[in-house]
Amino acid sequence: MFDLFSGLDAWVAISLVLALAFVLTYEFINGFHDTANAVATVIYTKAMPPHLAVMFSGLFNFLGVLLGGVGVAYAIVHLLPVELLMNVNTGHGLAMVFSLLSAAIIWNLGTWYFGIPASSSHTLIGSILGVGLANALITGIPLGEGINWKKAIDIGLSLVISPTAGFVLAALLLLALKRLLPLSKMHKTPETRREIDGKKHPPFWNRLVLVLSAMGVSFVHGSNDGQKGIGLIMLVLIGIVPAKFVLDLDSTTYQIERTRDATIHMRQFYQNNATTLADYLALGKANNVDLPKKFSCDPKTTEQTIAALLLALDGIKDYRDVAPDARSQVRRYLLCLDDTAKKVGKLPQMSSRDKKDLDNLRKDLTATTEYAPFWVILAVALALGVGTMIGWKRVVLTVGEKIGKQGMTYAQGMSAQIVAAAAIGVANIFSLPVSTTHVLSSGVAGTMVANRSGLQGGTVRNILLAWVFTLPVSMGLSALLFWLATKLLA
Template sequence: METSMLVLGLVVFLALAFDFINGFHDTANAIATSVSTRALKPRTAILLAASMNFVGAMMFTGVAKTIGGKVADPATLDNGIQIVIATLIAAIIWNLVTWWFGIPSSSSHALIGALAGGVFAGAGSDALNYGGFRDIILALILSPLIAFIGGYLIMQLLKVIFAKRSPHTVNKGFRSMQIFTAALQSFTHGTNDAQKAMGIITFALVASDRLQEMEVPFWVKLSAATAMALGTSVGGWKIIKTMGTKIFKIEPINGFAADFTGASVIFGATLLHLPISTTHAITSAILGVGSAKRFSAVKWSLAGRIVITWFITIPITALLSGLLVTLLF
């Protein structure tokens, strides 16, 4: 029992470490545009993002249940704890590597890919719930497409509405509105991303027979929300620079359109209990808005690097997690 509790404690530590890293890795998602347009000072933006992430994380659990039960049934796995440990180590390694190079990759892709790879290597192909895994992958693929189209259409609409206004007046007004959209985007980030750590901890609790069903305990919600908020408060300046300045020159009206689109897509996914990549949604919204502003204004070479990272994240983390399961357990 003592050893079992120590191992379970390691799972909780790794899950909260993943959530903390996710927080500073994905801080840029919510505040990059508001910082780059000077709607918010960096420190103010980070504190706003941290507090709203915490609030959002405490309010929902649907995505956590999807993470914990749709890829595989933890109650049927004899080595579920070991699989979770390998999953978290693989996802953490990938998050740190992409953060170091300033690439806005997906923590969601990393976790889902690592969990699938760990289950496959540790329990065999029959243990994977292919239907549930397919639904999650479909949401991860469709959400950036929806965000890109939404960002493009919203920006085109705003261009028509404010065509006769002076750019200075328009941007002054939207700079104030960006405070609202930064808070909204941080809130929705918490409703979706923080639940992934909650889901993986609950997965481990069910696999170790300490829970009988996929219901997220309050202490799991509170600890995951706190870890996400603390990570967010650290900030992720490398990725803020990439998203806020390197894709295209963002003005307040562009930032508002991108933030509103990204938040809408993320919250829609949360209501459907689907884990999506906040990174993908927000980056795609920025690309869509930039395309509406002027197609040539977008630095498509950088966008291409980001997209390549999206596609390779799941197979790389799946292979890494599978390798860890094979070597360590």
């Protein structure tokens, strides 16, 4: 890890330390901001003592980050357009990262202070979109190209659908439990359990399910939200010390050959589909492989890009043998080819089989660019895990007592947590960032409606207002900060 500081100017090293500290601070705040939702039901229902619940939740968040992969991390990164990702330099990269993280941290702390279950995921995505749009305005490119809108729409849909699904499915699960086990003690609140049965804790099986589902929510939260921090750190490292991180320098010879083979097969794929793709990719019209060092990713230069990449990788068995400037160029070629392949896959004339072939080629193509060193994963896991153990009380009170007009029953807590763990787990499989906060609080609201407990209008209004305003506020704040930062650097 520490060798990344070797050879850096003092101001660059200080900037790098500050940028990494900002990302880890964001994840730390995410821990006590979002993970309070994971332990809210298990603490409120007295299934676990608070100190034990947050300790185990922190542990499962830690494990979730370690075992979660990097799919969601790069889904977040690729919200930014490929042109910006290809040409991030030190000053620009610092301005981008500090702006979006500052905006996210400010909003997260504000909503946490008032005990509002707002979404860190929502905040981060809004901050990234704000930076992308501000960059488009500053550089004079069309706003439509300032953001990867297809990825933004996919993520936006996941953020809208997941809480809706949480509301409906948690309500249905509670209704099923009430129908199948109408006389069960699981339908009591902690207060009625203590008054009628004289017992402090839930019945054994209900307690076990509450604990397991809470740890499940913690684990999938870590594997989903933790990856966002991983993606941000990789943006920092690629922007500030590109020579060491634009490519995975620990890639094996096999992985490099796999990348080269994917490039060759991609060229063959385009040639085999020349009838439908010739005009879109300008196939057969390339006369040389010379591309400018800071080139624009145009599908019509695909043949030149493929040829240039194969030339750059010719005979390479270890990325350390590639000159630092050439590594950045290889990454640009790979990002450009991946972006073009995504666009080709969306063309209406492409069959489902062709799209599947392209997706497989893209996975091999990006195997050595979409990665994260173990120390990055470990640092994010620690920040999220430790943050989980601090500052949880405000949101626990809101989720347990202030969403519904009556206290939460054990069955309601079980239903909301089981649905939240399942929904976030499915999102992880498809590399979609979702909001633990929104899914779980919506699940609790759904069970309150299904239980005919009614909802507290003030709390629900605050949660909805936070949900509505998070995106525009974080976008506007990050855009403003990015604009100011670029003016200072000019």
